[in-house]
Amino acid sequence: xxxxxxxxxxxxxxxxxxxxxxxxxxxxxxxxxxxxxxxxxxxxxxxxxxxxxxxxxxxxxxxxxxxxxxxxxxxxxxxxxxxxxxxxxxxxxxxxxxxxxxxxxxxxxxxxxxxxxxxxxxxxxxxxxxxxxxxxxxxxxxxxxxxxxxxxxxxxxxxxxxxxxxxxxxxxxxxxxxxxxxxxxxxxxxxxxxxxxxxxxxxxxxxxxxxxxxxxxxxxxxxxxxxxxxxxxxxxxxxxxxxxxxxxxxxxxxxxxxxxxxxxxxxxxxxxxxxxxxxxxxxxxx
Amino acid sequence: xxxxxxxxxxxxxxxxxxxxxxxxxxxxxxxxxxxxxxxxxxxxxxxxxxxxxxxxxxxxxxxxxxxxxxxxxxxxxxxxxxxxxxxxxxxxxxxxxxxxxxxxxxxxxxxxxxxxxxxxxxx
Numbered sequence: 001x002x003x004x005x006x007x008x009x010x011x012x013x014x015x016x017x018x019x020x021x022x023x024x025x026x027x028x029x030x031x032x033x034x035x036x037x038x039x040x041x042x043x044x045x046x047x048x049x050x051x052x053x054x055x056x057x058x059x060x061x062x063x064x065x066x067x068x069x070x071x072x073x074x075x076x077x078x079x080x081x082x083x084x085x086x087x088x089x090x091x092x093x094x095x096x097x098x099x100x101x102x103x104x105x106x107x108x109x110x111x112x113x114x115x116x117x118x119x120x121x122x123x124x125x126x127x128x129x130x131x132x133x134x135x136x137x138x139x140x141x142x143x144x145x146x147x148x149x150x151x152x153x154x155x156x157x158x159x160x161x162x163x164x165x166x167x168x169x170x171x172x173x174x175x176x177x178x179x180x181x182x183x184x185x186x187x188x189x190x191x192x193x194x195x196x197x198x199x200x201x202x203x204x205x206x207x208x209x210x211x212x213x214x215x216x217x218x219x220x221x222x223x224x225x226x227x228x229x230x231x232x233x234x235x236x237x238x239x240x241x242x243x244x245x246x247x248x249x250x251x252x253x254x255x256x257x258x259x260x261x262x263x264x265x266x267x268x269x270x271x272x273x274x275x276x277x278x279x280x281x282x283x284x285x286x
Numbered sequence: 287x288x289x290x291x292x293x294x295x296x297x298x299x300x301x302x303x304x305x306x307x308x309x310x311x312x313x314x315x316x317x318x319x320x321x322x323x324x325x326x327x328x329x330x331x332x333x334x335x336x337x338x339x340x341x342x343x344x345x346x347x348x349x350x351x352x353x354x355x356x357x358x359x360x361x362x363x364x365x366x367x368x369x370x371x372x373x374x375x376x377x378x379x380x381x382x383x384x385x386x387x388x389x390x391x392x393x394x395x396x397x398x399x400x401x402x403x404x405x406x407x408x409x
Contacts, residue, residue: 027289035297042298042325042400054294058311061373063343067313075314082308116345 008072014282022279025073034090037184039177048186055091062210071277079274081266092261099286100223106280107217114271115209123155126267128274133259143250146226164199168244289409296403306378309344313373315407325400327362330387336379
């Protein structure tokens with residue numbers, strides 16, 4: 001079928017109903033930072049959440065060639081870590097779902113280390129990734145909170161890795177504060193990542209830290225059985241029906257939750273950046 | 287409608303001595319306000335000498351303004367209004383305790399002060 005769509009939409013392959021098309025030339029559009037849960041004091045949050053950095057609007061300006069701009073204009077959403085090995089930045093958008101159906105989340109992204117050295121720097125970003133934070137509806141028997149995570153492990157302390165990974169297990173869920181009302185668990189740690197089958201993929205880093213080439217990502221997930229379907233990055237499509245997302249008992253106030261998040265992690269004492277040009281979430285029409 | 291955005295550039299930071307916030311991209315905005323709030327303000331004054339810095343690339347920094355915030359129980363929140371700052375902003379400076387304040391912090395009589403810093407931007 002030929003569709004007559006503007007270029008900013010035509011580069012996506014949405015399902016029948018488009019829920020959200022975020023083009024960051026129009027502002028942040030509901031994307032914000034992630035903070036750990038707390039009670040009475042910010043000191044009560046799990047320490048891994050204390051220094052997560054919030055997203056900003058960027059026109060991709062670099063010291064040697066000036067402003068790159070985004071794919072269809074000036075601005076992209078930028079996640080920037082602290083300049084500390086293992087530091088993370090996260091951006092999240094929070095919705096709820098109304099029909100349990102297949103969902104498709106597509107993105108145009110790129111990642112780079114801060115261009116603070118005149119070196120290749122291609123192993124200075126450890127990883128970038130996407131996650132969904134979902135919960136079944138309140139009428140479901142044996143409901144769950146389900147958290148599909150996928151990341152591109154670009155490099156680690158052993159060097160270049162270039163491997164897609166997923167996460168099926170989680171750390172302990174902690175009580176926060178003393179009233180028994182708030183819980184928290186940190187799910188973005190370096191532990192428990194598993195290689196996606198045949199998930200080795202070389203991307204277009206492009207030689208120096210100031211050249212930005214955009215990538216296409218697509219994640220298909222099914223809210224009916226809370227299972228992965230497919231993941232795509234550029235020319236590679238990964239069958240994901242047999243991999244398990246993180247699955248934990250439902251929490252008391254997250255019914256029908258549908259959260260989307262991007263994250264980036266640095267592999268050196270240098271800031272890592274993930275830029276998101278645009279994001280599109282679509283579903284089957286029930 | 288004009289765009290606006292409030293960024294939390296520092297959350298619950300235990301600043302004592304030199305500090306610098308992370309770089310923030312501001313190319314889309316023409317006006318900005320840095321707010322700095324001390325959480326649980328102590329009974330003794332805490333002085334923050336600050337610099338507002340601008341940058342062409344987020345790596346190299348030049349001073350745009352400098353000034354002083356003096357925090358106490360009656361003045362827990364300070365601000366600085368800005369315009370014509372280009373594509374990047376950060377706030378840096380130094381937090382100084384009085385000798386009596388430091389004595390009380392070391393003895394555990396006063397909690398080490400924590401700061402929130404906000405950058406409120408408008409197109």
